[in-house]
Amino acid sequence: MARTQGSRAEITGPLLRDEARRLFARQGYAAVSMRQIAAAVGVQAGALYAYTPDKQALLRDLLESHMQDLLDAWSDDPAADPLSRLERFVRFHIGFSLDHTDAVFLSYMELRNLTPENFARIAALRGQYEGLLERILRDGVAAGVMRIEDVKLTALALIAMLTGVTNWYREGGRLDRDRIAQIYWGLARGAVGAA
Template sequence: MARTQGSRADITGPLIRQQALRLFARHGYAAVSMRKIAEAVGVQVGALYAYTADKQALLADLLTAHMEDLLATWQDQPDAPALLRLERMVRFHIAYSLDHSDAVFLSYMELRNLTPENHLKISVLRDRYEAALESVLRAGQAEGVMRIADTRLTTMALIAMLTGVTNWYRAGGRLDRQAVGDLYWGLARGTVGA
């Protein structure tokens, strides 16, 4: 399929993903048509199909890219003490979430709109990230520095708490990012009984 005159694949493809992410995060996947994405990019709607099969494929691509980037960016230090590992993960998750708030929002709010095959693909990636945190918690239990009744539930609770920062944090508000990280670290320590 020919591209719109004046468009460039190295610019148009990323712009389509950027605008789709923004529109899905602001209005919801169901409310955004391919036509709205095309308008935001400045191309004819037919041009989108040179870059994606359909809206579902675009959503799956955005969620996959987010989870793959999250997993690639997180660097655990398995030989470090568990509390230090947990602190690093808490601060990482807060910073990453604030830097990628639209992708984080989409990753949690639009799973329901994925086909079963795409949902499974994203679930596998999410499970890997959750397992990374759960391994830190298990190490903390083994070291005797964390008191946790249920590691799986605590893992999910911590991730939900940390991800929630994207719902309320605003740059220039009462708390800066460092203060938010410090406070969330205190909350996480309390959650694991440390």
């Protein structure tokens, strides 16, 4: 029996991805077997291969879809002033990261488990995203509203700082999302030398 009776492909496929993401984030990619994923989904292990060729392809797909979702969700207005664009980026990145904490965790902690070819694919998508912030920063320097010694390094540092919120933020904690975004915006302004 390929699937448990009554299961449906349009449900099983997304459930497989959700459970794999959850298990990889909690236990680590190397520690999770396809059999564990199958048990969490409620199918026999062999049924998973109707949805993914192997565990490596599943990890690549999870990381790739996360990066593509991130890229698709962001929209920039190059005609707006660079500081407004940077503020939008800060608030966007924090909100998106907090809404996708398991995917963010995988994107940083499980890159090491990708094959070189898969790593290159994910690195290219990450480079595209970093490039979006770099463009804002270059525009800010050109407009004279930001003082940055190295745009690439500043972009990487800002993304790392913003993403770090997923390590400690807990819903219902001392600071709500809006206040955290406001504080991070102040930190980002300082990092780019804006008044």
